[in-house]
Amino acid sequence: MITSDRALCHTIQRYYDALGRVQVDVCNEDLVTEEKHYGSEICRVTCSLKDGKDERTVSVILKESTLDKMINEAIEENVHFTSELQMYLEVLPCMERLCQDTFPDCEPLWPHCLGHMEDTKIVLEDLKVLGYKLTDRQTGMDYEHAxxxxxxxAKFHALSMALINNGTVSPGKFSKFVFGGDYSFMNDLSKNRFDTLLKAIKDSWSGEWKDVLERLGRLPSSAAEKVKEMRLQPCKWNVINHGDPWVNNIMFKYKKGTTSPESVRFVDYQLSHYGSFGFDLHYFINTSLSIDLLPSTEKLLLEYTQTLQEQMKHFGLKNIPTFHQVLDEMKRLEFFGLFTAVSITPIIIAPPELAPPRFNQDLPLEEIVSRNVERFRTEEYTRRIQIILRRAQHGGFFERMCG
Incomplete structure (x- = not known):
């Protein structure tokens, strides 16, 4: 993936202010496997920094986005979706300065960016060296991690609100949302996913799901359009959403000798967008929680609310939401939670043998179609989506959406 050692050396030199020559040694370890499902190509690079007689070795991550390429090929036009470079170069440094001014001992919630090469390659600090690890994407997070x-x-959202409020960040730069219903290929994709779920329910679920099947069957043709309507409706608490807060984009550092996480970093800002905080929360809940946590999420939402309230007060922000208002906003966006559970979660929790092809990976069409169908029929996904559908049914979701 490194097209120019010289360009990478120059990027690292500028960050470390190295006076001598930076030697780059590319490791063969590839952080991206078919199992991890990233929309990027990522490799770890070890670098020897020499300054006279002094020498030290650092490890960095070189990431190249393939999301734009995949989307542009699908719609056959040049659309630049990714806001990741703007996040790393403009927004996150401002967030860090604001956070340090307010909470001097706080740690950043993201990896530092050393620089970039071209518009699609970003050089980041290696969080693995700092002790950060991923959790199991198939089982999801337990309560402590969640x-x-x-x-x-909540802290990330409050920081974005403060920066927008003081004029440091313009929300207009983050108006595009891949799942926002603006692009026909995404609309077609979501319809296909709903249709595939409906077929799985009809073919293999028991008769007790007949009512849910009937009501769910009214949704597929308008799924993406409903998400678009939700985005256009006014919200009092718009934030810069991470956009893709699922298990493999959240890394943890642990208390020494324990399995208790003490620090977290969010990675991968390709889908960051401006809108209601509820988009991030629904995405996170429906893609990343363990099955045990799915039936009741109010405790987690209360913790989110309390943290958001504290942070907004620290930043001097007005119009702080109550817990009841947070729950109301989550209810307003409830369909996006189901949209995520149907369109995104099957891929996230799929076993490696059912993973979608990576960019430029050739697979027969029959194999691609077969994997898509089977992802909706795994025991793990079936258990998850049944809990989500029952929760929606008991909460009156289908009456509100389908009549």
């Missing part, structure tokens, strides 16, 4: 994650999302 609690730290959702409270950290």
């Amino acid at each position: 609690s730290l994650s959702i409270r950290s999302l």
